[in-house]
Amino acid sequence: MSKVVKSVLLVIHSNRPEASATAKDLAKLLTEKQIEVFSTLPNLSINEFSNQQIDLAVVLGGDGTMLRAAEISRGKGVPILGINLGHVGFLAEIEKPSLNEIVTAIASATYSIEERMSLNYQLIRDGKVLQTGWALNEVLVERNDHQMIDTFVQIDHRPLSRWWCDSVICATPTGSTAYAYSAGGPVVWPEVDALVLLPLAAHSLFSRPMVVSPKSEIVLDLGSDSADLNADGIRRITLKKNDRVILTSDKEDVLLAHIKPATFTDRLVAKFKLPVEGWRGQ
Known part of the structure; x- marks a missing residue:
């Protein structure tokens, strides 16, 4: 059982008319329940959000909009409820x-709350954070031109390998079904506390995906002239x-709310349309 909800933030995909229309209808129904409603989009006849204290964030959009909601809710202990609008998201x-x-x-x-681990990074330059x-x-630590990047990888203060590659990906269990999955990484159940580390298109004898302890510290030292650090496609640093990038599990989890019970297995089957009834035919 969650705490009483007195205020809700609607995080709306700005380029989906269906999201805006649904937001208006949802705001009306919530207001009738004496719940104060705020919105990330102006001009919807809904209170515009400007860092007010909220009890729940409701996302009308896809996983990209969910990441935006996670950014807004960061540090506030606010659960995020994602509403599917056409595409199945994890x-x-x-x-x-x-x-x-x-x-x-x-x-x-009466919604349930699920805790998802997050990832922390530090950029060290000339010995300073x-x-x-x-x-x-x-x-990601990824190339920003046509050249591959040179990264020296260390785990728990011990050298592991040097990778010439297009990028090095460090993912949470949540991110294991995103870019890391496309690069050949393993699918990690959200309940498993672990980090996934793998290079993309590595010119190296050892370039296997690795599942690393959440207590470990991963260090990437850049040997190339330049590269980009990319966090969730939202924060990008040249x-x-x-430069040294230090990666560790973060102390703060992201809280996901769910109305209907569903296992991660159900989500995998729905997302990838897995042939649970068999694929060989009769």
Whole structure:
């Protein structure tokens, strides 16, 4: 059972008319339940959000919009409820619930909450911490021109390998089904506390995906003239030669809310349309 919800933020995909229309209808129903409603989009006849204290964030969009909501909710202990609007995402509800189901679950606080681990990064330049940040899905150190990057990889203060590659991906279990999956990484169940580390298109004798302890510290030293650090596709930093990127699990989890119970196995089957009834025919 969750706490009583008095205020809700609607995080809306700006380029989906269906999201805006659904937001207006949902805001009306929530207001009738005496729940204060805010919106990330102006001109919707809904209170515009400007860092007010909220009890729940409701996302109307895809996984990209979910990442934006995670950014807004960061540090506030606010659960995020994702509503599927056409595409099945790993972070949102598998099946789109009716507006009445959504309002009833919010008003009665009967949604469940799932904790997802996040990833912390530090950028060290000339021995000083230049920048810190976090990611829900993954952090990449990737090339920003036609040249491959040279990275010296260390884990727990011990050298592992030197990779010439297009990028090095460090992903959370949540991010294991995103870019890391496309690069040949393993699918990690969200309940497993671990980090996935793998290079993309590596010119190396050893370039296997690795599952690393969440207590480990991963260090990437850049030997190339330049590269980019990319966190969740939201935060991007230009790196210089001899920069050091330190990756660890973050102390703060992201809270995902769900109206309908569904296992991660159900999400895999729905997302990838897995042939659970067999593929060989009769």
